[in-house]
Amino acid sequence: MKRLFAAAFASLLIAGPAAAQSGxxxxxxxxxxxxxADSQTLYVAMGRKEVWRFDMNGACLSGVGFGDPLVVTPTGxxxxxxxxxxxxxxxxxxxxxxxxxxxxxxKLTPAEVEGLPKKxxx
Numbered sequence: 001m002k003r004l005f006a007a008a009f010a011s012l013l014i015a016g017p018a019a020a021q022s023g024x025x026x027x028x029x030x031x032x033x034x035x036x037a038d039s040q041t042l043y044v045a046m047g048r049k050e051v052w053r054f055d056m057n058g059a060c061l062s063g064v065g066f067g068d069p070l071v072v073t074p075t076g077x078x079x080x081x082x083x084x085x086x087x088x089x090x091x092x093x094x095x096x097x098x099x100x101x102x103x104x105x106x107k108l109t110p111a112e113v114e115g116l117p118k119k120x121x122x
Contacts, residue, residue, distance in 0.1 A: 024107065025082040026052065028074055033122040036061045043108075045122035051113045053106045060091060060100035068093045081105075 032045035039059035044052045071090040074081065081087050084102040091098045113121070 025080050026050070026107075028072065028079040028081060028087075031070075031072060033066075034070060035066060035120050035122045036064045037120050043116065043120055043122050046107075049110075051108045051116070051122060053108060054089070054102055055104045055106075056089075057101040057103045060098050064091050064093055071097060 026046050030046045030050075032047070034042055034044045036042050039062040040056045042054040042056065042061060044054060046052055069092045071092060073088045075086055075088050078086070084105055087102055087105075089100040089102055091100060108116075
């Protein structure tokens with residue numbers, strides 16, 4: 001039983017750095033411009049070349065425009081974001097903060113970024 005626990009714990013320790021190396025994580029400081037595609041989908045520029053798609057639970061992005069700022073804070077205090085629960089997102093729209101619950105975040109391939117309509121590219 002102790003060996004099973006030790007093996008499971010070791011795999012959890014290894015998964016963190018592995019996820020960061022495989023490109024499924026980003027640094028909060030890399031977040032740039034954003035574009036809302038609809039009431040539940042947000043495209044976010046990461047650095048100069050990457051674009052991520054954020055899918056929200058609910059319609060928290062209703063009425064959000066390009067100029068409406070995002071208020072993003074890491075939930076665990078770390079700046080490395082690897083899963084939706086690592087990020088707290090609020091949208092400032094007409095002086096009000098609207099909370100968004102992030103359902104999923106996906107790094108787009110270069111082909112997917114090229115395929116985005118110009119108006120949706122962050």
